[in-house]
Amino acid sequence: MQAPSEPLQWPQVVGSPPTTALPFQERAEVRERIERERNRHATVVLTQVLRGGGGVGKSQLAAKLAWEALDGGTDLVVWVNAAYPGQVVAEYAAAARRVEARGADGQDAEADARAFLNWLAGTQRRWLVVLDDVGDPEALAGWWPPASLQGRGRVLATTRRRDAELFDGRAKVEVEGYTSAEAVAYLEGRLTKAGADHLRDGTQAELATTLGLLPLALSHAAAYMINEDVGCGQYLRLFQDRHRLLDEVLPAGAGRDGHGRQVAAALLLSLDAAQGAEPVGLAVPALRLIAHLDPAGHPRDLWRCGAVLRYLRAHREPRRRLLWRRPTTGPEQARAVLRLLHRYGLITDDSAHGPRAVRLHALTARAARETVPGRDVSATVRATAEGLEELWPELDQTDPDLAAVLRSNTSALAACAEDTVWADEDARLLLWRTGKSLLDAGAFTTAFVYWEDLTEQAGRRLGQGDRHTLLARNNLASAYGAAGRVKDAIALQERGLADCEQELGSRHRATLIARANLGVSYQQAGRISEALAVLEQAAADRERHLGTGHPDFENSLVNLAPCYWHVGRTDEAIQMLERINKGRGRADDPNTLTVRYVLAQSYQLARRTHEAIRLMERVIADRERQLGPDHPETLAARGSLAACYLEDERSREAITLLEPNVADWTRLHGPQHPSTVSSRAHLANAYWKAGRRAEGIGLLETVVADRRRLFPPSHPETVKMAATLRQWQREHRSRRR
Incomplete structure (x- = not known):
């Protein structure tokens, strides 16, 4: 059991509002206009947009107002870097978890962000949301905070943009330079x-x-x-x-x-x-690198990464050019140059801002970039990209805040050096890593848009037959599949596999991945014979080209197991999975947990129920520890454990697991997602076995109707559930007579 959480303490600050500059210069005329508009909207949510050119002090003014709001009794201040739409979702999701908004569990960023907006609309708390540096008004359209009860909320935005939609229903305050x-x-x-x-x-x-x-x-x-x-x-x-x-x-x-x-x-x-100050010769290369990152901040740990240190060594200018040996440039010198740039007011280096500790003004960044010699741009971009990649956690769920900051920094790098990023293969792959991170965060809508744009750009820049274009298309298909859009995924994967075979050949790793993914999608869609043929070919190809000890070959066998269940080869699946599991070590390896999860399901289907329960309970404990209690893979394992309980005539325990499981799936992915529908089917079965027959029939009726909308009528699971529903209905009618 989890220990009870500490009571939420107010006030709360989410994000990293800039520290107020000292001395802060008051701006009487601008403040008067802001207060005048605020007083006119005393009983409704006031949204003010501070518009002005770069460097006029919009963000500092907004930060001053934010800190004053806290001093004046505001319960919640949320500071959002709004230059990139994905970061708005990430900050809202963090705020939802901080205020314990209903429905926010940390697994689906967009669902959590919506939960936060709902919380703002209904809370009696006083709040202020600051959207700093709005860069894309169209993308922000669905994410403006809503009206709140009794006018308890307030929104401040800063922008250099002049788009009319920014000021529709919002008060515009023009900010110019000082008097x-x-x-x-x-x-x-x-x-x-x-x-x-x-x-x-x-x-x-x-x-x-x-x-x-x-x-x-x-x-x-x-x-x-x-x-x-x-x-x-x-x-x-x-x-x-x-x-x-x-x-x-x-x-x-x-x-x-x-x-x-x-x-x-x-x-x-x-x-x-x-x-010219100590550490001599590092200020210029350091600032040039920082200028290619998100002005809203990046982690200090970037300056310990090997790629960044190598870049500093290569571009450091010695005190005297006649010196034959460059001075030492390691983590200590990198740390020192950050403090040096901070002292000269060129950046802000403040550990209080966590993964956004190092920041600078966007106009300072632009000015620094415009003076970079063309010969140095590529090396700067490559070092930045490699440093970000080095910082990225193996599993985003272990540090979602860091992952969100790394995504925004990747977006900043691509925005200011797009052509250079695409020309460098290592830098380009960081774009793929960011897209995967969006999927891991559960930001499916954002991921669709991201992968569609990346696929289009890859095709235009690299060619439709380039392996990176084909991989981007395959990842777009994965985004469709993760959201339950299996038909869309299959259509894209069929085209992608044909293109991979034609452009790269049947032995290329991208082709092998494309074939395996298509087989999994066929299996999800109930096209078992096609899935079996494709997955057996994928396994044979990987065995031939990679060897039996390669992880990709073992993954192919694991993917085959569900197909074997459907064609009466469950014992064969168990023998195969036990052999793989025997060679696996760490329980914290995601692939190992997948092997054990599928093996436990196989035990259940073979009526080896007690073995299935023991193994599935271990899988759930490991997934809760590694991924969190509400991660989709944890929920799937919990649903499978409930099915095992039903086989063991433990229907009450199954219902105790399944009712919150259905609610979680619905909240995470919506009522029409295949996993949500499957969890409702398990719950219907539990109700029936517990004697709650009318509830079971009613729920199974909605499941069958939903499955017929989602899948072809011939899908084996749909056919099986429809037959079960008819049987239950006959039995229920006979009992009532």
Whole structure:
């Protein structure tokens, strides 16, 4: 039994709101407009969209409002990086688990996100949701927080976009740079706080104007002046020299929003200084790599990854170029350069933000990327991709928050260096890893869109016959199958297998995988004879080309077992599975658990019920420990254990397992998913055997109707259930007479 959880403590903060900059420069005019709109909507949910160009301080203003809301008694603040739609779902899902929203179990991200929106609509708690840096208004359309009871909720969004749909029914607040007085006050406040009033030389107003009154550029300038002990006038001259140089080296399209050159010039001054500070020569390559990641943050552990350390060593500039040996560049130096960049205000490095500890402003990132020499882009992208891949957990379920952050960082890398990512095979495979992660997270709707887009891009960039295109199409089919769309999966897999055979040959691993997956889908659809033929061929091919000890060959045999059940070869399936299981070791290996799960099912079908129960109970315990109590594979095992209990005349225990199991499947995947329908069939059987015959008949009637909609009428399980239903109905009528 699980220990009772601690009572939920309020207030709660979900996500990572930026720490308020000190000193924080108040912006009276903007605050007045925000408060005016808020007071006009005192009894309904107020959604305000802070719109402005990059670097004008939208996120800092939103963060200030978020922390003030907490101080003012708000119970829940959720900070969402809204640049990528998938991250919105991930943060909402995390919030659902934090507030213990009804129906949120941590296994299906989209279901949990919906549960959180429902919680917002019904709670009496005061809440604030911040959607920072909205990048795709169309993709966000279904994820805006709803109206809440008694106007207890509030939504803030920040964006650079001007799309009309962003402001439909929402209050728009335009945010521009500081006023002249605010800019001077900010600059002087920073210098005073640092004990550097001697750097004020009467040119503060001219410097602020030259920097475009832009908060981000002023922040870079203040950090440089403080660290380098440079007065305002001297900094102004340095800045003007750098600005003229940028006109020669920056791309023509840089700074389209009017702020790029001010930020870039201020950034490069700070970066020059940081490059010469200890650890010497690392600031430039480190910032270039960070600039290709999600501005909302990435894990510190990335800077311990081998690929990232190799990149830093290769691109580090020694103090004197005549040195014959480069200085040591290891995890300690990588950690030191993060603190150095933090000190110069180029990034924020704060462990309080967990897997988003290292972050920077999006405009700083863009300015840094625009000055990267073309010859260095590929190496930077490759190191970033390999570092993210190295960090990815073997099972996403062991650290779902980290997996969500890695997905958003992959999206950021692909968005800012798309062509380079696709040109590098190792970097490209990270896109495939992200798609698999979406499926593991149960974000099926997002996964469909992702894999459809990836398949289209792969076909266009690599060619329809390229193995990566074929693998993408196969993964799209897997996404269909995971959501119960077996017909769609089969159609795609049949085409994919034919293409693999034609383009890659029958021996290629992608072809072997495609054939095995098609056989599994045939089996799920009840096309047993076709499944048996395809899976036996897949097993023979793998035995011939890979050998009997290869995991793929053993997986083919495991896939064959359910087909053997249907054709009276259960004993053969048991002998095969026992042989495989004997050679397996770790119970925490997912493939080992699958072998034992299918073996336990085989024992049940062979009427070796006690052996089936013992083994299935072990499988459930291992899956609960490894995957969580509500993971789909755990639920499937629990349903199979209930079926074993029924065989052992333990119908009450079976019902105790099955009733919550049906509710969980329905919540996770909806009432029409094949696994949900199967769990209801098990429950109907348990009701019948427990003497609750009317309930059993009523439930089985809905199961048969659902199966006839989902599968062909000739599906063996559908035929069997329909016959059982007719028998029950006859027996029930005869008893009533």
